[in-house]
Amino acid sequence: MFLTFRKHVEQLLAEALEKCQYPSNDLALTVKPGYADLTSLIAFKLAPVLKLKPQEIAQNVAEYLGADELVALAQTAGPYINFFVSNDYLRHTISTVLQADRNYGGIDAKGVVILEHTSANPNGPLHIGHIRNSVIGDTLKRCLQQAGYRVETQYYVNDMGRQIALVVWGIMNFALTEGKKSDHATADIYVKANAEVELHPTKLVEVRQLMQRFESGDQDVEWLFKDAVEFCLRGINQTLKNLHVAHDRFVWESEFLDDIDGIIAELRSHGVTECDGSTHVDLSPFGISKNLVVRRSDGTSVYATRDIAYHVWKAGRCNRMIDVLGADHRLTALQVGKVLELLSINAPEVVFFEFVSLPEGSMSTRRGHFISADEVLEKVTEKAYEEVDKRRPTLSEDEKRAIAQAVGIGATRYDMVRVSADKSMVFDWNEALDFERQGGPFLQYAHARATSILTKTTFDNQYEPDLLTDEYEVKLIKLCALFPAVIEDVTTNFSVSALAAYARELAEAFNQFYRFMPVLSAEPAMSRARLALVTCARIVLRNVLNCLGIEPVDSM
């Protein structure tokens, strides 16, 4: 509803400006809670142009602004022009939410999105850095779907690099740890292989041979690689499932080997040069001084070229192509994007996120220095179980387990999107295990409270919305109205942390409403009106939680 309001105000303002014969290319609308529902700073912008005082301009414009169905009041406050929503706006918000229900938050987005995320090398389990990628990616998927897009998520599987060759070589030389989850067992092998190779660099020859045999199409070696990758991926997939992350498709890098010649041929007319037998692309026209090698002098392919081929393939199958990548891929992504542009293909939209490190420093799968997602999930769920057990001792064991699971995953996922993606994070066990703050469980709690009220009565859809005039009620309705605008923001700016913040505000507003506005014990008419609002708030809370991949529990 807020989007409608904003569009409406834009129109009113443009008309008023026209009547004043003022230019109207920038309406300078901003939202500043505490002052108004929407504010225009247009008077400031026009002051130097018109050589008039801002206050005067605001006054002149306001002459042509009046109240209507959506706008209760448009008034100046010095140079500011403030717009306030009407009762109709509030009424419409509630009815819209109740009617749209699960679809509330949709913004009529059309088309297919291919969203690549996680894509961790299958040489070990996902650690807490990888799942920042997974959670951001999966949250985007859910938001894009809520917006209306058809979304296909892809995991790009590196099945032929040096790292996988090392794993394969390790499997050939060391015994797999018995009884371990496959991805963890793979990491053990990988760590051993790295240590061994570091100690005896001559053994690298064997690893290199494996890579060459793979690329030359040696069936036996291909199977070894495939087995190793699938083995590790099974474990990774289990972790993702536990995190409520599901990929629609796993795309194997080696599938693009055949496309490389064609792509290099097509690049011939766009600044490709040969140098000592290898093939380079000159990206200096784009301000990248270093040439990008697209084929080695021994004729074998490089990762970058396969990645380009992958993106060419994706581009042909969707309207929007989005990648979620660690900030260390910034240069690579830029290079890939520029080469795609040379091929007349739009570069992907890339969402970067900064690193997650440990208090003692950065993580390294190679050295076995990392905290796995499995370990975090396990400990957090365990802690959540203690909390449930403490608060709800009468619940059955199954119920406690289920709630602990939902709360643990919710807390973990929320922590991953809470802070802006371009801020690096230091993982802290105390923080991860602390539920006494406005995190995932806080949101779930608000939802559980709303559900609790609704299970104690029936809502027959008969209500008088105009009774909802208290500040807590109005605040809650206004926040519900904002949800589609938040979805729009996430789908255009990928600001998942804004979604997290919105969820927190919504839950807070509901908790305030819950504290001060009795629902079941109110007068019948008031009770029905508040019941409508609880139903509405629960829908929005549930949809927000779904977008965050956090289970909206009915009880906790």
Place this chain on the structure above:
RNA sequence: GGGCCCGUGGCUUAGUCAGGAUAUAGCACCGGCCUUCUAAGCCGGUGGUCGAGGGUUCAAAUCCCUCCGGGUCCGCCA
């Protein structure tokens, strides 16, 4: 050495792209609220020269320059 990202109360953090009215929350700390729909909650309070210094502007956390601190990238690795 060069590129990119970050630097906001003791700690974590919003706002920075599109400069405007009292700088956002949480944790911690202090004080209140459970005979009333789940206290994983609510209300109030203490605490900030927005890394430093210049500049642009009627107006700067936000834009420009310099510097400092932290991270990261700069492979015929993936």
